[in-house]
Amino acid sequence: MGAKIDRPPSPREACFLPADLERAVQTSKNGEINLTADKKVIFAPKPFPECPVFLSPIWVFVTGGILWFGFWLVRRRGHSTAPTAVLLLILGLTGSFILGLSFWTRLWVLHANYNLLWLIPLHFPAGLWLVFGKGSRSVFLQCYLWFAFFAAAAFVFFGFLLPQKFNVAIYPLLIILAWRCALELWPVGIPRRGKDWRKAPVVSETGH
Numbered sequence: 001m002g003a004k005i006d007r008p009p010s011p012r013e014a015c016f017l018p019a020d021l022e023r024a025v026q027t028s029k030n031g032e033i034n035l036t037a038d039k040k041v042i043f044a045p046k047p048f049p050e051c052p053v054f055l056s057p058i059w060v061f062v063t064g065g066i067l068w069f070g071f072w073l074v075r076r077r078g079h080s081t082a083p084t085a086v087l088l089l090i091l092g093l094t095g096s097f098i099l100g101l102s103f104w105t106r107l108w109v110l111h112a113n114y115n116l117l118w119l120i121p122l123h124f125p126a127g128l129w130l131v132f133g134k135g136s137r138s139v140f141l142q143c144y145l146w147f148a149f150f151a152a153a154a155f156v157f158f159g160f161l162l163p164q165k166f167n168v169a170i171y172p173l174l175i176i177l178a179w180r181c182a183l184e185l186w187p188v189g190i191p192r193r194g195k196d197w198r199k200a201p202v203v204s205e206t207g208h
Contacts, residue, residue, distance in 0.1 A: 085131045
């Protein structure tokens with residue numbers, strides 16, 4: 001029969017109770033007068049312990065990108081849409097998960113973190129189209145590949161002008177994304193051995 005605050009909190013409310021109390025105190029007023037003059041940090045968050053250099057995201061992504069590009073060159077630059085589709089599917093699923101988590105929770109690190117803007121959920125349907133499109137290209141897919149390419153390239157070259165300091169591990173990922181989108185827009189290299197080469201007529205030494 002009492003107020004809502006008298007009942008036991010739900011698990012979700014208990015998870016965000018400190019943040020809710022902090023927000024309520026900061027916005028509390030007596031008429032038009034704020035009850036809090038300023039904000040003072042008592043317990044500053046400590047940085048995470050440093051991981052080994054070879055396991056840091058920047059080195060993992062840079063090394064993975066170099067190995068991927070080297071493998072592409074070793075294959076005589078043969079083009080395949082499967083790696084691009086897998087990349088877009090992973091980025092799209094990650095972006096969809098973070099977007100849903102930011103709406104469902106009250107974590108400010110998701111709402112105010114512009115490092116996550118490149119994880120666009122629309123990467124997922126673009127990856128699906130590359131998997132199931134059977135080589136056909138829709139106007140949406142072409143436009144989206146152009147958008148992803150220019151957005152990634154613009155961020156790599158002009159991201160330092162933005163007010164937020166971004167994690168350096170983002171740049172190799174965006175370079176890989178721009179590279180794969182460029183390959184889909186302008187396929188280069190020799191065609192892979194598939195249905196096309198099997199349809200070609202075979203000429204023997206006798207000319208038949």
